Amino acid sequence: MQFKVLDLGLIEFKAAWQIQKEVFKDIKNSRLKSALILCQHYPVITLGRQADKKNILLSENELEAKGIEIYEIERGGDVTYHGPGQITAYPIFNLNYLKKDIHLFLRQLEKVVIDLLSDFGIMGLRYPGLTGVWIGKQKLASIGIAIKNWITFHGLSINIKQGDLDNFRFIRPCGMDIEMTALEKILNANTDINDLKKLLIHKFRDTFPISAVGGSAFGGGSRNVPRLAQETSLV
Amino acid sequence: MTKVVLPELGEGIDKATVSYWYFQEGEKVNEKDDLVELTTDKATFNLPSPCPGTVLEIFFHEGDTVNVGETLAIIEEEQ
Numbered sequence: 001m002q003f004k005v006l007d008l009g010l011i012e013f014k015a016a017w018q019i020q021k022e023v024f025k026d027i028k029n030s031r032l033k034s035a036l037i038l039c040q041h042y043p044v045i046t047l048g049r050q051a052d053k054k055n056i057l058l059s060e061n062e063l064e065a066k067g068i069e070i071y072e073i074e075r076g077g078d079v080t081y082h083g084p085g086q087i088t089a090y091p092i093f094n095l096n097y098l099k100k101d102i103h104l105f106l107r108q109l110e111k112v113v114i115d116l117l118s119d120f121g122i123m124g125l126r127y128p129g130l131t132g133v134w135i136g137k138q139k140l141a142s143i144g145i146a147i148k149n150w151i152t153f154h155g156l157s158i159n160i161k162q163g164d165l166d167n168f169r170f171i172r173p174c175g176m177d178i179e180m181t182a183l184e185k186i187l188n189a190n191t192d193i194n195d196l197k198k199l200l201i202h203k204f205r206d207t208f209p210i211s212a213v214g215g216s217a218f219g220g221g222s223r224n225v226p227r228l229a230q231e232t233s234l235v
Numbered sequence: 236m237t238k239v240v241l242p243e244l245g246e247g248i249d250k251a252t253v254s255y256w257y258f259q260e261g262e263k264v265n266e267k268d269d270l271v272e273l274t275t276d277k278a279t280f281n282l283p284s285p286c287p288g289t290v291l292e293i294f295f296h297e298g299d300t301v302n303v304g305e306t307l308a309i310i311e312e313e314q
Binding site: 048049050057074075076077099100101102103104105131133142144145146147148149 | 236239243244245246247248254255269272274275276278280281283
């Protein structure tokens with residue numbers, strides 16, 4: 001599937017949320033087929049539709065003092081944290097061009113992360129009922145999406161830098177007592193976020209190839225996809 | 236009168252939970268207005284109104300589980 005890539009760099013959650021909505025409108029009005037927004041966020045906690053505020057363990061004032069914003073948003077899922085050491089990806093994909101299957105799309109997002117990890121020799125895991133990507137019993141990537149008119153928005157975040165993991169202690173991620181991990185913690189080495197973003201774009205293209213009508217969440221994608229997708233950087 | 240039915244949402248998905256009604260009984264809606272939001276797994280999705288009219292009756296409320304094929308609401312079409 002053809003999608004435009006927008007790399008917003010480090011951006012406040014609210015600004016990226018607004019851009020998601022604008023891109024969504026362009027897709028709904030057939031001005032654009034689909035888009036993949038990539039960014040990093042300043043520290044922010046978001047609450048999905050299934051969120052229980054008790055899963056935020058500090059008061060709003062305490063979070064404000066730490067420079068962490070809070071937003072209630074329309075995605076599925078409970079509470080999560082985003083920070084500059086994560087890659088956050090918002091696939092604004094028109095499932096009318098793929099397959100109208102909500103769970104398949106969630107599994108495909110997991111596959112994108114699992115494929116990225118496999119390039120580092122790391123085995124990412126899925127657990128039924130625990131959407132996201134796990135390394136053993138620790139969670140590396142969180143997923144929460146919304147769909148209107150079969151166009152998706154919101155998406156996934158992958159923990160890259162260890163520094164951000166500290167801020168997860170202010171919440172119960174996804175409403176559970178789980179430990180989060182990060183790619184650099186597993187590798188015990190530094191990585192380059194921009195290089196990882198490029199790799200992630202490739203994994204999205206593999207999972208959602210231009211010729212895709214439906215696609216698989218489990219099998220390997222084509223490695224020889226023509227690179228017709230446009231790439232635009234707003235940075 | 237037009238029924239608002241929970242459509243097929245994908246393989247193996249037989250139900251969803253109502254998470255938000257954009258309209259209440261008695262309110263007027265336009266065709267394609269977001270009518271109700273439902274949740275399955277880590278996804279929310281919106282059902283639009285199938286026609287312009289008035290929301291006559293809502294059968295499932297926020298927090299209720301709905302099976303695919305069940306009627307969520309009835310819209311009395313505009314004459």
